[in-house]
Amino acid sequence: AILFRMQSGITQEFCQQIPKVELHAHLNGSLSNKTIKKLLDRRRDLKISTAAFEKGEQRTMGDCFEMFKVIHSLVDSTEVIYEVTKDVIEEFSADGVKYLELRSTPKGLVESGMDKRRYMDAVVGAIRDYKHDNDDVIDVKFLPSIDRGRSIKDAQENLKLAEEYSISCEDIVTGIDFSGNPYTTDAAKFMPVLQGAQRVGLKSAVHLSEVKDRSDETRMFLSVPPDRIGHGTFLTDEEDVKSSVLESRIPIEVCVSSNIASNTSPPEHIKHHSVWWMGQEHPCVVCTDDKGVFSTGLSSEYFIIANALSLSEEQTLKLSESAIDFIFADENMKAKLKQIWKESKKDEVLEITFVTCLSCLDMKN
Ligand SMILES: CC(C)=CCNc1ncnc2c1ncn2[C@@H]1O[C@H](COP(=O)(O)O)[C@@H](O)[C@H]1O
Numbered sequence: 501a502i503l504f505r506m507q508s509g510i511t512q513e514f515c516q517q518i519p520k521v522e523l524h525a526h527l528n529g530s531l532s533n534k535t536i537k538k539l540l541d542r543r544r545d546l547k548i549s550t551a552a553f554e555k556g557e558q559r560t561m562g563d564c565f566e567m568f569k570v571i572h573s574l575v576d577s578t579e580v581i582y583e584v585t586k587d588v589i590e591e592f593s594a595d596g597v598k599y600l601e602l603r604s605t606p607k608g609l610v611e612s613g614m615d616k617r618r619y620m621d622a623v624v625g626a627i628r629d630y631k632h633d634n635d636d637v638i639d640v641k642f643l644p645s646i647d648r649g650r651s652i653k654d655a656q657e658n659l660k661l662a663e664e665y666s667i668s669c670e671d672i673v674t675g676i677d678f679s680g681n682p683y684t685t686d687a688a689k690f691m692p693v694l695q696g697a698q699r700v701g702l703k704s705a706v707h708l709s710e711v712k713d714r715s716d717e718t719r720m721f722l723s724v725p726p727d728r729i730g731h732g733t734f735l736t737d738e739e740d741v742k743s744s745v746l747e748s749r750i751p752i753e754v755c756v757s758s759n760i761a762s763n764t765s766p767p768e769h770i771k772h773h774s775v776w777w778m779g780q781e782h783p784c785v786v787c788t789d790d791k792g793v794f795s796t797g798l799s800s801e802y803f804i805i806a807n808a809l810s811l812s813e814e815q816t817l818k819l820s821e822s823a824i825d826f827i828f829a830d831e832n833m834k835a836k837l838k839q840i841w842k843e844s845k846k847d848e849v850l851e852i853t854f855v856t857c858l859s860c861l862d863m864k865n
Pocket residue numbers: 526527528529561564565568603604605645647679680681682707710758761762789790
């Protein structure tokens with residue numbers, strides 16, 4: 501039997517120490533202040549205003565969109581993409597993440613000679629080099645994104661690249677992400693792209709019902725169906741949508757701080773939609789979305805959820821372990837990760853035994 505400390509309230513330290521899986525992280529939204537400052541210092545010529553960055557947790561949704569614009573103007577060459585990808589992996593790893601799926605929209609920029617293929621190569625190269633140089637401490641996959649704010653031609657190009665790299669780099673590119681400004685209303689045009697992804701064996705993580713009144717679109721995308729749902733904030737608004745998701749058991753990627761900052765969820769953590777889904781024992785995976793833009797981290801998101809649901813340490817570790825079943829990777833990877841969780845439970849028992857022995861000594865003295 502595994503012994504866990506009986507205490508009320510989970511600490512941030514505990515959430516930091518447990519192994520974790522991050523499945524919803526947009527590369528450019530994950531850049532830390534440290535990385536952004538480094539890039540800003542190098543590109544004084546761009547005369548970028550730093551007002552939005554300095555606000556930290558006080559950022560409004562407008563500031564967040566402003567940050568994406570600024571970040572995209574700074575991340576403008578393959579060298580920078582390579583560098584920031586490594587920074588982001590390093591930061592997730594330092595936060596206790598053992599398996600990470602990074603998503604990013606391949607972009608081209610005539611001025612720096614960067615095209616989508618070079619963008620893909622830079623991300624894949626950084627992932628490979630990080631793993632090689634850091635003794636395999638974290639496994640990382642890459643999901644090329646399709647931006648619903650762009651054209652169908654752009655989406656088809658990204659799908660083609662994802663398919664190609666899923667063959668040439670099958671250990672890294674395993675699926676796609678469908679994201680972008682959720683307020684655009686013409687997403688139906690992307691149905692053939694999502695169906696195409698499924699046809700060629702790519703997994704898909706789809707931002708769904710991130711904002712209100714998107715039920716028709718949601719029904720349409722659910723018919724594909726996606727392998728994971730991003731946010732799903734308003735899925736419960738319509739009875740048929742709610743029951744079809746419940747029945748499907750499609751996992752929901754939960755990003756509490758992102759939803760609160762985007763004004764799609766109330767500020768009280770207990771009112772977050774994931775509390776209802778978890779109450780139904782529907783599969784949910786705790787994620788960050790954009791850890792840089794929303795000034796958060798995966799252990800902070802676990803801290804929020806664990807306290808909102810009054811989880812014990814054992815339940816919190818179980819929640820992080822449950823994410824393994826929903827990764828876009830093969831059974832070998834799942835087995836490797838399950839072993840890491842098993843070892844961490846042993847550590848936990850050892851630590852408790854040690855603490856117990858110390859208190860025995862204390863009593864004897
Ligand atoms: C207010 C706000 C930003 C909400 C966060 N929720 C999101 N919803 C949809 N797409 C997103 C969100 N956050 C990031 N993205 C996508 O990720 C991109 C940034 O990462 P990347 O350049 O693909 O590497 C954004 O341009 C956008 O296309």
